Amino acid sequence: MIRKKNHKNLTINLPPKETIQVIQKELLDWYNQNQRDLPWRINKDPYRIWVSEVMLQQTRVDTVIPYYERFMKQFPTLEDLANATDEQVVKAWEGLGYYSRARNLHSAVKEVVEKYAGKVPDQPETISQLKGVGSYTTGAILSIAYNKKVPAVDGNVMRVFSRLFAIKEDIASATTRKKMEYLADSLIPDQAPGDFNQALMELGALVCTPVSPQCLFCPVQSVCHASHQGIQGELPYKKKAKPPLKVPVLFGWITSDSKVLLEKRPNKGLLRGMWALPTWEDVIESKALDTMQKIVIENNWLVKNINIKGNLEHIFSHRHWKISLVTVELIEQGLEPSSNLKWISLDDIEKIALPNVYRKALKMLV
Ligand code: SF4
Structure with a gap:
C-alpha cells in the first residue's frame, strides 16, 4: 500500500514502511561491500568533503580525482584555502570548468574563517547561507561529515528514485526535485544517514546508470517499480532542454x-x-x-x-x-x-x- 501525504501543496506517494526498511537495509549492506575507494572518503573532515562535493557538481568522479588530490595538496586545510589569492584558487581549478564554483567555495571558506572560527557549520540553516552551498551540498556535508539526518539529492539520486518509484515526471522541474527531496527525507535512516546518502549516489553511479541499468545486480531490485514494469530504460523522464x-x-x-x-x-x-x-x-x-x-x-x-x-x-x-x-x-x-x-x-x-x-x-x- 502506498500512503499519500500533502506537504507544501505537493501530493507525494510515500512507499510503505516495509519497503522503506528493505531499501535502507539492502542499500547499506550493498554500500558497505561495494563502495569505491575515493580520496575524499579517507576521513570525515567536513572541509575535504565540501571540496569534493563542489568539484563533483557537473563533473565525473574519474575526472575529479586528480584535480582533487592536487587541490588538497595545495590547500590541505580550510585556512590554507581561505588565505589563498583568487588567482591561486582559479589556477588550481583550471581545467575543471564552471569557475564560479571555485570562486563561491573560496568566498564561503573565508566566511567560515571570519564568522565561525574556521569550523564548518553543522546546522542546515547556517551552512546553507554560505555562498554556493545549496540543498544538495548542505545534505552531503551534514550527513557525511556530521552524521546528521539530512537528505542529499543529486542527479544520480533523482535517476534512482525516478526508476525505483516509477516517477514519470520531468526530473528537471523544481516540483519534481522537491518531491524527490521529500521522498529522500522519508527514506533516510537514523543510523548512518551519511552512508545511506552515499549509497544512493553510488548505486546511481555504478548500477542504476543512465544507460543500461544493471537491474540483475541491483540490491533494491525486489522493490523497484520500473524494473518490475520493464520501463527502467524509459526513465527518468526529462523534457528536452533547449540546445546551447x-x-x-x-x-x-x-x-x-x-x-x-x-x-x-x-x-x-x-x-x-x-x-x-x-x-x-x-x-x-x-x-x-x-x-x-x-x-x-x-x-x-x-x-x-x-x-x-x-x-x-x-x-x-x-x-x-x-x-x-x-x-x-x-x-x-x-x-x-x-x-x-x-x-x-x-x-x-x-x-x-x-x-x-x-x-x-x-x-x-x-
Ligand atoms: S532495479 Fe534497475 S532500475 Fe531499479 S533501481 Fe535497480 S538498477 Fe535501477
Whole structure:
C-alpha cells in the first residue's frame, strides 16, 4: 500500500514502511561491500568533503580525482584555502570548468574563517547561507561529515528514485526535485544517514546508470517499480532542454616580441573575471579577417602580418561558441597594460589560469 501525504501543496506517494526498511537495509549492506575507494572518503573532515562535493557538481568522479588530490595538496586545510589569492584558487581549478564554483567555495571558506572560527557549520540553516552551498551540498556535508539526518539529492539520486518509484515526471522541474527531496527525507535512516546518502549516489553511479541499468545486480531490485514494469530504460523522464545558443566568436592571438596580449573577461557573465585571449562575439567566420583588420586600423596598431589560423568549437552549458582564430603580429607592443590588459611572455602563459576554450586555441598555435 502506498500512503499519500500533502506537504507544501505537493501530493507525494510515500512507499510503505516495509519497503522503506528493505531499501535502507539492502542499500547499506550493498554500500558497505561495494563502495569505491575515493580520496575524499579517507576521513570525515567536513572541509575535504565540501571540496569534493563542489568539484563533483557537473563533473565525473574519474575526472575529479586528480584535480582533487592536487587541490588538497595545495590547500590541505580550510585556512590554507581561505588565505589563498583568487588567482591561486582559479589556477588550481583550471581545467575543471564552471569557475564560479571555485570562486563561491573560496568566498564561503573565508566566511567560515571570519564568522565561525574556521569550523564548518553543522546546522542546515547556517551552512546553507554560505555562498554556493545549496540543498544538495548542505545534505552531503551534514550527513557525511556530521552524521546528521539530512537528505542529499543529486542527479544520480533523482535517476534512482525516478526508476525505483516509477516517477514519470520531468526530473528537471523544481516540483519534481522537491518531491524527490521529500521522498529522500522519508527514506533516510537514523543510523548512518551519511552512508545511506552515499549509497544512493553510488548505486546511481555504478548500477542504476543512465544507460543500461544493471537491474540483475541491483540490491533494491525486489522493490523497484520500473524494473518490475520493464520501463527502467524509459526513465527518468526529462523534457528536452533547449540546445546551447550558437554564437560566432573571434579570438585574437596578438603577439609582439615573444609576448602575447591577454584581456580580462568582463566581471559578469561567461568566464567572468578570467584572463583570456581578446575575444569578440557575433563575428562570423567569413568576416573574421575583415573584422580584425578593422580593429587594427581603429587602434592604429603597426602590424607585421594578420592571418586566419583556423576554427574551433566549444560548448558551454548555454552557449556554443564557433570560433575563428586570427593571429596578429605587431611591430611594437604599443598597447599599454592596464587592469584589463596585459602582455605576457609565451613561457609564462602556462602559469596563468586560462579557461579550457583558450587552452584549446593555444594548442592550435603552439
Ligand atoms: S532495479 Fe534497475 S532500475 Fe531499479 S533501481 Fe535497480 S538498477 Fe535501477
